[in-house]
Amino acid sequence: MALLEVNDLTVSFYTQEGVVTAVDNLSYTIERGEKFGVVGESGAGKSVTALSLLRLIESPGEIESGEILLDGDNLLEMTTEEIRQIRGNRIGMIFQDAQTALNPVYTVGEQISEAIRHHLEYDSEDARERSIELLDQVGIPDAENRYSDYPHEFSGGMQQRAVIAMALSCDPDVLIADEPTTALDVTTEAKILSLLEELTDEFDTAIQLITHDLGVVAELCDRVMVMYAGQAVEKAPVEELYYDPKHPYTVGLMSSIPRVGDDSDRLRTIPGAMPDLIDTPPGCSFHPRCPYAEEACTRTEPGMITTGDGANGSQQSARCLEYTNDLQHGLGFDVTIDDDLSERVRGEQHE
Numbered sequence: 001m002a003l004l005e006v007n008d009l010t011v012s013f014y015t016q017e018g019v020v021t022a023v024d025n026l027s028y029t030i031e032r033g034e035k036f037g038v039v040g041e042s043g044a045g046k047s048v049t050a051l052s053l054l055r056l057i058e059s060p061g062e063i064e065s066g067e068i069l070l071d072g073d074n075l076l077e078m079t080t081e082e083i084r085q086i087r088g089n090r091i092g093m094i095f096q097d098a099q100t101a102l103n104p105v106y107t108v109g110e111q112i113s114e115a116i117r118h119h120l121e122y123d124s125e126d127a128r129e130r131s132i133e134l135l136d137q138v139g140i141p142d143a144e145n146r147y148s149d150y151p152h153e154f155s156g157g158m159q160q161r162a163v164i165a166m167a168l169s170c171d172p173d174v175l176i177a178d179e180p181t182t183a184l185d186v187t188t189e190a191k192i193l194s195l196l197e198e199l200t201d202e203f204d205t206a207i208q209l210i211t212h213d214l215g216v217v218a219e220l221c222d223r224v225m226v227m228y229a230g231q232a233v234e235k236a237p238v239e240e241l242y243y244d245p246k247h248p249y250t251v252g253l254m255s256s257i258p259r260v261g262d263d264s265d266r267l268r269t270i271p272g273a274m275p276d277l278i279d280t281p282p283g284c285s286f287h288p289r290c291p292y293a294e295e296a297c298t299r300t301e302p303g304m305i306t307t308g309d310g311a312n313g314s315q316q317s318a319r320c321l322e323y324t325n326d327l328q329h330g331l332g333f334d335v336t337i338d339d340d341l342s343e344r345v346r347g348e349q350h351e
């Protein structure tokens with residue numbers, strides 16, 4: 001049984017302009033200890049998916065249908081008290097902005113201790129000791145003294161390290177990291193990613209890493225889901241995604257890959273914009289931006305088709321009419337990836 005199994009999840013926001021279908025019949029699984037990347041442009045539905053796992057969707061949003069199974073138990077059927085026990089305990093969270101995760105009026109150490117005491121039955125002294133150990137583990141120098149610092153006394157990178165310590169303090173089964181390095185400079189970003197990799201390996205924690213940056217995914221993930229307009233358009237083991245992508249949107253994202261440690265390319269994007277989610281185009285929602293779109297794409301909505309077996313038996317699948325033989329001219333893309341990226345995908349280089 002997969003650790004996390006999301007089946008046909010649909011989440012809508014009832015706005016004055018109309019119903020926004022932010023997540024549309026989404027299904028995916030994450031295995032124990034797996035590093036799973038979720039990529040896509042802004043507005044693809046990545047954050048709404050993450051918030052749904054934690055049951056943190058607020059009005060006017062609603063989880064319309066689907067199941068979210070953690071070790072077989074459906075989180076959508078749990079009581080508020082049961083879900084509170086899951087949050088921070090079995091599912092840890094790291095968000096983009098460490099400042100919002102840390103309370104400015106308590107010391108960093110107290111906040112980690114409090115998380116430990118809340119979720120595990122530790123007394124104050126043991127919780128303090130465990131917090132110092134964790135701060136040390138996430139690379140805070142002189143952790144015993146820094147325990148009593150307030151968040152503003154930490155740099156941005158150190159604050160994010162502290163948030164990672166807090167998220168891992170209860171040894172969660174899965175860690176949801178939503179753009180955990182976006183607010184950081186590129187050098188700190190590379191360090192934080194290595195730290196996340198090291199610690200999730202050590203604790204055997206699965207991770208759902210949300211990012212709009214395929215460079216970050218190359219650095220960290222085993223398997224990837226590409227999202228567009230609330231749907232998964234491709235799922236693949238990381239090597240297959242980079243060397244043999246199946247969906248034109250994935251290929252478009254590839255040509256805008258920035259490197260970790262280099263922010264010069266960050267603003268290159270695919271021509272066009274994500275459709276209005278109140279009124280998505282008929283047929284394939286990517287067709288207005290797709291260089292290979294044909295008449296059929298404007299009429300027929302493609303399903304998710306398995307295109308092959310990837311590494312370790314995990315499958316690759318894509319949502320494109322090419323794979324139901326409905327395209328007359330087919331997809332004519334060629335993918336070349338540079339040496340630097342190739343090394344990162346294959347895990348040969350860590351900055």
Ligand SMILES: Nc1ncnc2c1ncn2[C@@H]1O[C@H](COP(=O)(O)OP(=O)(O)OP(=O)(O)O)[C@@H](O)[C@H]1O
Pocket residue numbers: 013015020021022040041042043044045046047048049059060061212277
């Ligand atoms: N509170 C809300 N009210 C109305 N619409 C919302 C709300 N929250 C999210 N949405 C809509 O849901 C869609 C998906 O948003 P989401 O934040 O999940 O995208 P994302 O892929 O995480 O983007 P980003 O990378 O910018 O965080 C967007 O179209 C957004 O407008």
